[in-house]
Amino acid sequence: MxxxxxxxxxxxxxxxxxxxxxxxxxxxxxxxxxxxxxxxxxxxxxxxxxxxxxxxxxxxxxxxxxxxxxxxxxxxxxxxxxxxxxxxxxxxxxxxxxxxxxxxxxxxxxxxxxVEGANRSGKSVEICGTRKHLPGTKHLSLKALCSGGGSPHRLGLSDSILIFSNHYGLLGGLKSLCTDLQSIKARCPEKKVAVEVESIHDAITVAEAGADIVQLDKLSHESVRKIAEMLKQGGNGTTIAAAGGINDTNAEKYAAAGADVLVSSWMYFxxxxxxxxxxxxx
The missing domain is CATH 3.90.1170.20 (Quinolinate phosphoribosyl transferase, N-terminal domain)
Structure with missing residues (x-):
């Protein structure tokens, strides 16, 4: 790109x-x-x-x-x-x-x-840069990200669905979100729905509720491995995105643990x- x-x-x-x-x-x-x-x-x-x-x-x-x-x-x-x-x-x-x-x-x-760190795992993993680039540098920052072999995580708020705890906290919590998740997906059927969570339990819960992507925030690579193994055993096709504190020193570990996508702001700073x-x- x-x-x-x-x-x-x-x-x-x-x-x-x-x-x-x-x-x-x-x-x-x-x-x-x-x-x-x-x-x-x-x-x-x-x-x-x-x-x-x-x-x-x-x-x-x-x-x-x-x-x-x-x-x-x-x-x-x-x-x-x-x-x-x-x-x-x-x-x-x-x-x-x-x-x-x-x-x-x-x-x-x-x-x-x-990218090279993740590739050492022997698995195919996408490296995605967040929207946390310096204001006013979006175009050149995303070009640099792509020049290095990465991809934009989200181009902006209009192109993708990512539900954070700040969202579902206003809706009555994660349990309430999971109850409504299928109706949310039905209202935007051409888009994948991602939900960010902060624990193994919540990751499995939203995956079983039908989230297309589970974004794991600041979980260890050991926790990512447990989640990946549990979802695989259940025959779940949920995409696993790992975010928070990921850089070139630990990308290989997260990729090897079973993350499909590594989400980072590290490359910008x-x-x-x-x-x-x-x-x-x-």
Missing amino acids: NFTLNLSDVEALLREDVPYFDLTSSLLNLSSQNAEILFAPKEPVIVSGSEEVAKIFTLLDVATELIVASGHKALAGETVLKAYGNAEQLHMGWKVSQNILEHFSAIATRTRSM GKPADYKVVIRKT
């Missing part, structure tokens, strides 16, 4: 950093020089955002060479993107481009690490990737 910000959104990112012109470059009369700018990570990364960076330099009217597309690995020191032209224009695109590559390549790289940026005369 790959998608890129449209030109107007990319322009908004550029204008946020350069609302009028580059005062420093203008004072130094850099517009009289031709140069090139190169972006290369200092450590291996899964690249994300290189298409948006290419659009930034296109908006600045300089030639661009996109070398490593989003979703592909770049080695330490490998040039991901080059741009050629007016030195003042190159400086205008420098920092916003570096920010995009560093922040979103880091998300893609962490996601890939989690952490140290940005480190890109070296060089601007030189041509």
Whole structure:
């Protein structure tokens, strides 16, 4: 899955950093020089955002060479993107481009690490990123997630049904929800219904009531294994999603325990990737 910000959104990112012109470059009369700018990570990364960076330099009217597309690995020191032209224009695109590559390549790289961890279990497990990304970064965060081999857990509140304890607490509790679950499913038959629970007992209860997906919040991988074994013995086809505290260090254990989906926010938060940026005369 790959998608890129449209030109107007990319322009908004550029204008946020350069609302009028580059005062420093203008004072130094850099517009009289031709140069090139190169972006290369200092450590291996899964690249994300290189298409948006290419659009930034296109908006600045300089030639661009996109070398490593989003979703592909770049080695330490490998040039991901080059741009050629007016030195003042190159400086205008420098920092916003570096920010995009560093922040979103880091998300893609962490996601890939989690995917690889789950794959070591030998089982097919989907890695899903939550909606807990930084506000205003949804498009680029989801692109980075997909670039790393993950999938969006929920694109928003309008596309899926996930019933939390905050929901069924207002309806009289889990028992009341289970009583009404079939009628809830009947009102939206083309959608799967997921219910989040926090105990083995509640997981089995909602599965037996007909939940399509049981999301286990902050349960240990040992508990996930017990639930998976119990549902399998009962011939239940419920999908098991594990959420809460899952990252690349424990993804293999949760996958091996029998979770079908690992739900996480971990990939969104952490140290940005480190890109070296060089601007030189041509």
